[in-house]
Amino acid sequence: MQLCLGSVYAWSVFKKPMMDAHGWGETQTQAAFMISSFVFALAAAFGGYLIDKKGPRFVGMAGGLLFGSGIVIAGLANSLANPLLLYLGYGLIGGLGGGLGYITPITTLIRWFPDKKGFATGIAVMGYGFGAFIMGRIAPKIIIDLGVAPTFYFWGIASLLLVTGAALIFTNPPKDWHPSATSSHSSILHTSSITFGQAIRTPQWWILWTILFLNISAGLGFISQLSPIAQDVMVSSIARTLTKSQLNAIAIASGTLLAVCALFNGFGRIFWAWVSDGIGRKKVFVLMFSLAATGYVVLPHIESVLFFGVISCILLACYGGGLSSMPAFTADEFGPAHIGEIYGMLLTASSVAGIFGPFLFARVKETTDSFAIALYTDSGLLVLGLILAATYASRRKNSCR
Secondary structure, eight states: OHHHHGGGGGHHHHHHHHHHHHOOOHHHHHHHHHHHHHHHHHHHHHHHHHHHHHOHHHHHHHHHHHHHHHHHHHHHHHHTTOHHHHIIIIIIIHHHHHHHHHHHHHHHHHHHOTTSHHHHHHHHHHHHHHHHHHHHHHHHHHHHHHOHHHHHHHHHHHHHHHHHHHHTTOOOOOTTOOOGGGHHHHHHHHHTOOOHHHHTTSHHHHHHHHHHHHHHHHHHHHHTTHHHHHHHHHHHHHOSOOOHHHHHHHHHHHHHHHHHHHHHHHHHHHHHHHHHHHHOHHHHHHHHHHHHHHHHHHGGGOOOHHHHHHHHHHHHHHHHHHHHHHHHHHHHHHOSTTHHHHHHHHTHHHHHHHHHHHHHHHHHHHHHSOHHHHHHHHHHHHHHHHHHHHTOOOSSTTTOO
């Protein structure tokens, strides 16, 4: 389920072909991804509340129907060269379905595995990170052979079938269910849970919201431009005029790089979430933000395609780790009983970041004509996140190390 939904991370593979085919501008094309990211988070917030009322199966199936339909409409938008239809399909409808689908496995797994929250949710969102690996491998070739619109059609129909099918197996555990080996631990967690209304009145909720916002802003800004940046590095490393076929080969190569980075996005999600179960969520965020902030400063000075790929993989691993560790961080702080609503609303940070991050990156690039300044800006966002993570003080003395 998450594998299909996570294919949205391959957006940058579609972006340049659409701009070339239709003459759309940088920010004009990027708007579809920004709308999708914004709506995604709002839908996830509402979906967390809806799962508590209707159950995960209902929400997951609704997400699959909307997501698949939205991607098909994006194909129609390219057939008609209509950017407004792209905003409606890929942005609004696809984003709505993606958010409903994304929140479903996360909230369900936290309830089934209260003793291994980080690892369990890490496995789920690892699938989300791997989605771009699949799309990054196959989309560039299909786009070159058949065009952008047929690629969207294929992607949409496959997602429609697979996401709704996967949603059929989801169910919440029984009300008093807990892993037998950790019954005492589970009971303590449930009795110490607080409601969303109580959580939002604590400074910790807002600090976690800001940490997530900064992580996603930097990550989405970079992801949305990863393929064009990689192509620039590849072209500059050759340093000569290229034929159309050579440019097509570079486009495919950048898609391959995107796919490899997506693997690290996925592996980073399970790795950092697993580490957070051992050393604590706070320490993990300090490590990830330190590593990523340094990486964004180093990246503009790299001329080697191989080294560029290595740093990009590290950056995507840290970005994915932030997303996978935050659900467990939230459950540690506020308990699992109302995690659907509490974490769902925390994902409004992703909604704001989905607009802010890609827009800031695209705007800085457009204004300065430099990817380097945009990457430095991402680094600055992560330094702020590092400060917040390092100074974070939990309201529950034993829940955050």
